[in-house]
Amino acid sequence: MAEILSAHNVVKSYAIGDRALKIIDGLILSVAEGEFVSLVGPSGCGKTTLLMCLSGLLGLTEGSVKFEGKIFNATPPGLAVVFQDYSRSLLPWKNNLDNVLFGMRRVSGMDERQKRAKALELLDAVGLGGFDRHFPWQVSGGMQQRVAIARGIASQSRLLLLDEPLAAVDAQTRADMQDLLLELAARFRQTCLLVTHDVEEAVYMADRVLVLGPRPTKVVREIKVGLPRPRDQLSTREERAFLDARHEVLSLIRSMRKPKEAAVK
Amino acid sequence: MKRIDHRALMVPIVILILWQIGSLLYATPLFPGPVKVAASIAKNFNVIVSELGHTLLRAAAGFALACVTMIPLGIFLGRVRTLGRLLEPLMDMLATLPPPAVIPLVMLFAGTGDWAKIVIIAYAASVPLLMNTYEASHSIHPLLSKVAKSLQLSRFETMRLIDLPSSLPMIATGARLAIAASLLVSITSEMLLATNGIGVYLQRSQETFKIDAGLAGIAFISLVGILINALVYRLEKRLLFWHYRDTAPAE
Amino acid sequence: MRHWSDKLRVPFSIGLVVLVWQTVYLLGIVSEKYFPSIVSVAQSFWAMIVSGDIPAADLKTFGRALVGLAGAGVLGIALAILSDLYPSFGKGFRYISDVVQPIPPAAFVPMAVFSLGLGIKLYAFVIILVTIWPPFLNGVAALQSVSGVQLNTGRMLGCSNRELLWQIKLPAAMPEIFAGLRYAATISLIAVIVSEMLAGRDGVGFMIFKKAFALRTADVFALMFVVAINGVMLNGLVNVLRRAIVGWHIGMMERSE
Numbered sequence: 001m002a003e004i005l006s007a008h009n010v011v012k013s014y015a016i017g018d019r020a021l022k023i024i025d026g027l028i029l030s031v032a033e034g035e036f037v038s039l040v041g042p043s044g045c046g047k048t049t050l051l052m053c054l055s056g057l058l059g060l061t062e063g064s065v066k067f068e069g070k071i072f073n074a075t076p077p078g079l080a081v082v083f084q085d086y087s088r089s090l091l092p093w094k095n096n097l098d099n100v101l102f103g104m105r106r107v108s109g110m111d112e113r114q115k116r117a118k119a120l121e122l123l124d125a126v127g128l129g130g131f132d133r134h135f136p137w138q139v140s141g142g143m144q145q146r147v148a149i150a151r152g153i154a155s156q157s158r159l160l161l162l163d164e165p166l167a168a169v170d171a172q173t174r175a176d177m178q179d180l181l182l183e184l185a186a187r188f189r190q191t192c193l194l195v196t197h198d199v200e201e202a203v204y205m206a207d208r209v210l211v212l213g214p215r216p217t218k219v220v221r222e223i224k225v226g227l228p229r230p231r232d233q234l235s236t237r238e239e240r241a242f243l244d245a246r247h248e249v250l251s252l253i254r255s256m257r258k259p260k261e262a263a264v265k
Numbered sequence: 266m267k268r269i270d271h272r273a274l275m276v277p278i279v280i281l282i283l284w285q286i287g288s289l290l291y292a293t294p295l296f297p298g299p300v301k302v303a304a305s306i307a308k309n310f311n312v313i314v315s316e317l318g319h320t321l322l323r324a325a326a327g328f329a330l331a332c333v334t335m336i337p338l339g340i341f342l343g344r345v346r347t348l349g350r351l352l353e354p355l356m357d358m359l360a361t362l363p364p365p366a367v368i369p370l371v372m373l374f375a376g377t378g379d380w381a382k383i384v385i386i387a388y389a390a391s392v393p394l395l396m397n398t399y400e401a402s403h404s405i406h407p408l409l410s411k412v413a414k415s416l417q418l419s420r421f422e423t424m425r426l427i428d429l430p431s432s433l434p435m436i437a438t439g440a441r442l443a444i445a446a447s448l449l450v451s452i453t454s455e456m457l458l459a460t461n462g463i464g465v466y467l468q469r470s471q472e473t474f475k476i477d478a479g480l481a482g483i484a485f486i487s488l489v490g491i492l493i494n495a496l497v498y499r500l501e502k503r504l505l506f507w508h509y510r511d512t513a514p515a516e
Numbered sequence: 517m518r519h520w521s522d523k524l525r526v527p528f529s530i531g532l533v534v535l536v537w538q539t540v541y542l543l544g545i546v547s548e549k550y551f552p553s554i555v556s557v558a559q560s561f562w563a564m565i566v567s568g569d570i571p572a573a574d575l576k577t578f579g580r581a582l583v584g585l586a587g588a589g590v591l592g593i594a595l596a597i598l599s600d601l602y603p604s605f606g607k608g609f610r611y612i613s614d615v616v617q618p619i620p621p622a623a624f625v626p627m628a629v630f631s632l633g634l635g636i637k638l639y640a641f642v643i644i645l646v647t648i649w650p651p652f653l654n655g656v657a658a659l660q661s662v663s664g665v666q667l668n669t670g671r672m673l674g675c676s677n678r679e680l681l682w683q684i685k686l687p688a689a690m691p692e693i694f695a696g697l698r699y700a701a702t703i704s705l706i707a708v709i710v711s712e713m714l715a716g717r718d719g720v721g722f723m724i725f726k727k728a729f730a731l732r733t734a735d736v737f738a739l740m741f742v743v744a745i746n747g748v749m750l751n752g753l754v755n756v757l758r759r760a761i762v763g764w765h766i767g768m769m770e771r772s773e
């Protein structure tokens with residue numbers, strides 16, 4: 001399968017006073033078209049910074065990132081980010097439909113009417129049919145994140161970068177939305193790169209889990225998840241392969257904790 | 266000290282230069298340039314300071330009068346909720362009446378002396394103080410009221426120990442507006458009810474065509490305004506440290 | 517939350533004013549020359565309406581305040597946008613605002629009379645110089661504090677810097693700018709009244725002063741009532757605009773209560 005996203009020796013550091021603080025150091029990764037890849041790592045390892053670098057929202061200090069074989073310095077068309085903070089990422093002065101339409105601002109070859117029809121279809125696909133005239137702040141958190149996902153897909157994305165999209169929703173909603181995401185990824189042919197701190201979520205969703213090391217971070221291990229699709233919240237989570245992968249990731253992350261910190265926790 | 270942005274300094278410098286060029290082009294004493302105004306500051310320093318002293322004294326007296334009456338009243342109306350709600354439209358009505366419009370009226374009652382001016386200043390300072398104090402004490406977190414009940418505080422103790430301290434940040438905002446209003450009305454009332462003060466000094470400068478001296482006076486008003494603002498800011502940071510710590514972004 | 521007292525609030529407040537007023541009047545605490553009954557205030561009000569004095573004066577006063585507010589609002593927002601586009605200009609202009617802002621409108625009037633005359637130029641100068649700051653300062657602060665997530669959302673969807681300003685930052689800053697405009701409405705009215713009192717030849721401010729010197733107390737009270745109505749109308753107009761432009765924000769705040 002063709003490579004859709006690749007990162008070569010990415011380094012990102014911030015200047016703090018006259019010292020440089022390194023967040024990412026020599027990160028290499030590659031995502032193939034149609035894959036679902038999860039990125040997990042110990043807390044504070046720089047996951048969000050990494051995702052910002054991969055999406056072109058943050059400049060790199062060294063190295064390069066390519067989307068569909070091309071280097072970019074701003075988010076390229078075909079790549080969409082779903083942010084964790086849905087309440088801020090949706091524009092509160094636009095209703096849900098207009099928020100999705102805002103996602104289509106770079107889409108060409110469609111007139112306004114076609115765009116509207118497409119946006120309504122997407123709202124329907126994420127289970128928000130009939131909520132197009134509501135404002136984001138009039139619907140629940142889970143529904144807001146669905147609008148944000150619809151907006152991402154509306155931009156005719158081929159790659160979705162998901163930055164802990166479900167971290168702020170309650171547990172029941174989270175399970176529903178995990179399945180919704182998997183379904184949408186299949187239906188709209190989205191390659192997905194999911195950043196999460198929830199190890200079970202990472203394994204449940206992914207074909208491949210990439211484990212990040214402590215700061216300055218890079219990919220320290222790749223774990224292939226040999227679970228059949230479609231996944232199921234009950235049976236998948238009880239399978240041997242799931243439990244093995246979960247065990248491997250968890251023990252790896254636990255080993256990264258500094259001894260002192262581990263003692264406190 | 267923060268590093269000074271040299272490009273930013275260009276903005277006031279360019280404006281000063283344009284002003285100077287303009288005044289040279291017109292060459293009339295009625296449109297003096299910054300150089301002339303600076304010279305005038307040196308010449309009139311003593312007069313301006315003494316006149317400004319009168320103005321500030323009255324402003325301070327009016328402001329103090331407003332604080333002493335309006336902060337307790339605001340707390341009281343916030344705690345005795347039904348009365349407060351009933352009087353809300355009255356407070357709104359008073360807030361729409363601009364203080365300078367009251368000046369001629371007070372002149373009728375109290376003449377043109379110090380007290381007339383102090384009363385007007387107090388009225389002007391009262392509006393933001395009362396509104397903010399009432400708003401703060403009225404919207405106090407219900408949990409704090411429960412705390413007061415559980416400690417078996419009397420109504421008066423609740424107002425003094427719970428409502429007043431927790432309303433202070435908003436009262437401080439009201440006080441800042443009230444200080445600005447006091448200064449504004451103090452100067453305006455002098456210009457309308459002439460006796461002494463910086464407002465009278467400005468009038469006199471106009472009548473004798475000494476615009477440069479008048480602008481020197483304005484420069485001092487501005488300086489005093491800046492100093493008072495800086496002082497209030499410092500005081501607020503020191504006295505309300507708990508509030509600012511609360512609202513500092515969590516790490 | 518509705519409360520039983522909600523319906524009674526306005527009548528209660530008005531009733532209280534009338535009651536206190538008439539009590540003071542009837543007890544004769546203050547001489548009638550200085551404190552007329554509400555009836556005679558209402559009569560003067562009506563007489564001045566019929567004679568056309570109030571409509572003529574208020575058309576001028578309200579017009580000046582409204583035009584001044586609109587001008588200062590547009591200018592203030594434009595300067596805030598300019599400050600956001602060119603941070604060095606923004607910082608430099610802050611020096612100017614720090615210096616000019618503490619100066620009351622009354623102080624400008626005598627200094628500007630000779631250069632600008634007693635006409636429209638004087639009013640424009642004084643009103644704009646004092647009214648521009650709330651929308652400007654609120655605008656600068658609000659444009660600066662637009663959430664990083666909102667900006668990243670715009671960038672992620674391919675907005676250029678200019679598009680970010682128009683499509684994300686400005687709409688996000690609008691609620692705070694309107695808070696500034698509301699405050700500016702009050703200041704604009706004050707500036708007009710003061711200018712009319714000090715250097716005017718017409719308008720409500722000029723009339724108040726003239727009547728006060730003639731000891732026409734009932735007229736003075738009636739005119740103060742006119743000023744208050746002007747304040748309410750100006751505020752109402754800003755509110756209408758606010759509902760039209762940032763209605764979403766009002767809905768959002770009501771919901772979070």
